[in-house]
Amino acid sequence: MTESVVTTSSLPFADAVPGAVLDADQWGIIVNPDKLVELAQYLRDHEGFDYLSSLTAVDYLGFKDRTADDRFEIVYHLFDTKKGGDGIVLKVRLPESKPEVDSLVKVYPGADLQEREAYDLYGIKFKGHPRLRRILLWEGFHGHPMRKDWKEPYYEAEHKPYKSRWPVGHYQWAEDRVPWGDNINYPKGFDPDAFEPAPLPMPIIHEPPEGSDHIHTERIVVNMGPQHPSTHGVFRMIVALDGETIVGLEPEVGYLHRNHEKLGERNTWLGNIPFTDRLDYLSSMSNNFGYVLAVEKLLGDKGKPPERAEYLRVIMAEFTRIVNHMWAIGFLLNDLGAFFTPALYAIEERELILDLFEAAAGSRMMCNYMRFGGVVRDVDEDWLRKARDIVFNRLDRKVDEFDEYLTGNEILMARCVGVGLLSAEDAIALSACGPMLRASGVPYDLRRARPYSIYDRFEFDVVTDDGCDVYARYKVRLGEIRQSIRILKQALDQIPEGPIMNGKPAYVTRVQKGEAYGAVEGPKGELGFYVVSDGSDNPWRYHVRAPSYINLNTLEHMTIGYKVADSVVILGAIDIVLGETDR
């Protein structure tokens, strides 16, 4: 902690909440842990920072100029959904001996899942959090794996490239290096026979309001997933039912927790790009985009991509959005019970777009296409011709087809209108993002609110809908496909000739010391990357603000009171991808 608690008026908000701000620099405002909630309340109510976008922890063990007294840092990114703009960053520094801070759940209910994640991975205790349990790992796991002094079983060295592989260049099976012959490690004195597994977490029951014409039936708890056809992967919900009505719901994630962030700290800056592909594996291009934007902020002028690269990035990102939304709509129908046939129609055009990706990047799904300061490969005239053909001649027709068959469809409307209500205030408070937020009538789209790349040059509308229900989310997605087509038409017409890379391609990226938060409006919402650099070849911290994960905050809120069959549809309309949810 900074020792000099100077409450000079030069510090921001010094008058509003005395003693709350300890220090401030270009990366953020350092806040007194005891005054955090008070300051947050003030910022929300008086300064308009109503949206807690990202909350994460950083472990500064062994970082230059840091001691055990300020080992952990919790970083909060707050934004204003009405005015847009850059927002502010709050930081709380916590000592190694007592990593505890007040929970922000009361001020920003959207902090819920993110605080649980920080607790799980860093062991930070959030006082006042209603259910501070592990979320990505399981209850009983040994240690908090994101701490710098926690080593995974296959640990080899702090940073890649590992000596064993380069330049020495021999290979040894990771299994041969560990006593167990496998990716496991147990604490000293662990006795398997004496082990008792933790009990299953039970959902918090929300009683139906008094006096409603509700027939009381027996409560049952039903487990859905992680192997369930409608959970879009390995997602699990534990649902408490009263008859068929949901009275409690507990999301369980982490079945695809692949340790992106820990691996990200071992990888080189460049080496992380292919890993971002595998976050939201339906939209690898936008994931690349978010990550390179974040790192380019640290690179300064070296990271400025040339014109043609900017256009290519936008083209790829918008194609990705179309692919993703078509997939989302198709599988929403699946969840509604129209098993697979409609989904097959919905993903028909996807194959054509994937062919374009394959031609440009070399892979259908895992494109690994963007680089710091540009893109990796140029496209030729033939590619552009094909892309134009798809955009100008095919996609509009496909969307019209959706519109004609689905938008007025009686079954679709009966199942979707008025289901899964989420008011605008709740959506903001719960940190919902992307189509979820816009379907609650909040016109918050990063491409307009905080324009990045060259989005300020294109004409497009931010699609919103006041329905606040599943149907509205469907309509917003459909509208966004149309807007993406609009952007694509402009971009494909305007794309200039020229270089695609700023400077020469390099294996090693020299990144200056500092922090950056880069975010794009991904198909699922605000996809942010928070990176901390200590000036070396590898990130000190690499955090992904995953829209799929944070949107799950809303799930419990939206499903209470609906029938169990609706929960499937409501989940489908959030549009989660587990690779991103669990990371």
Next chain:
Amino acid sequence: MANENQVPEELQQNVFVTSIDFLYNWSRKNSMWPMLFGLACCAIEMICTAAGRYDLSRFGMEVMRPSPRQADLMIVSGTVTKKMAPIIVRLYNQMAEPRYVLSMGACATGGGPFKEGYNVVSGIDKYLPVDVYVPGCPPTPEALLYGILKLHEKVQRQSIRTVPWYRKDTPRGITIPVLGPDIFLPDRADEIRQITMRQETSEEIAS
């Protein structure tokens, strides 16, 4: 074939004599139902394989069953995490014999790009017997189809007299791993205790 002696000449246009093995395997391989079960990115390519362009139904496999009881083939399509591994083994145990496992992609085969992750299992074959491995990250639908055809070949070569599921001495289930401080197999408790009780080898774990 030496059918001529057995089938009267006038019936040879209509009657076809074959072995019971051939018939049994031929029908099994042409109606092999995969389990509707996706783990990660590879699952998306699996869905594409089943979709219009690659059309898995050409091989009689379009009926994906979400219930393991009705499935013949488990396509392990993606990263197997420690948290998920016990569930996969349980699903496998719930499948009726004959059952097959196809490991799709680098992750399911050996941990893939995430091998060093603390929550990642270094390949599903640490827990389940695998019949076919398909490399790739993700394997293209063509690669998956090739793997499936290889599995069909394997099925076609089996003989009803030696297949394990009609034998009495075949064990019926596989031990389900348990999530303790880290994933462990109850079978290996002794082995684990030997190392954890030995002070020097067990590494210091940060609290």
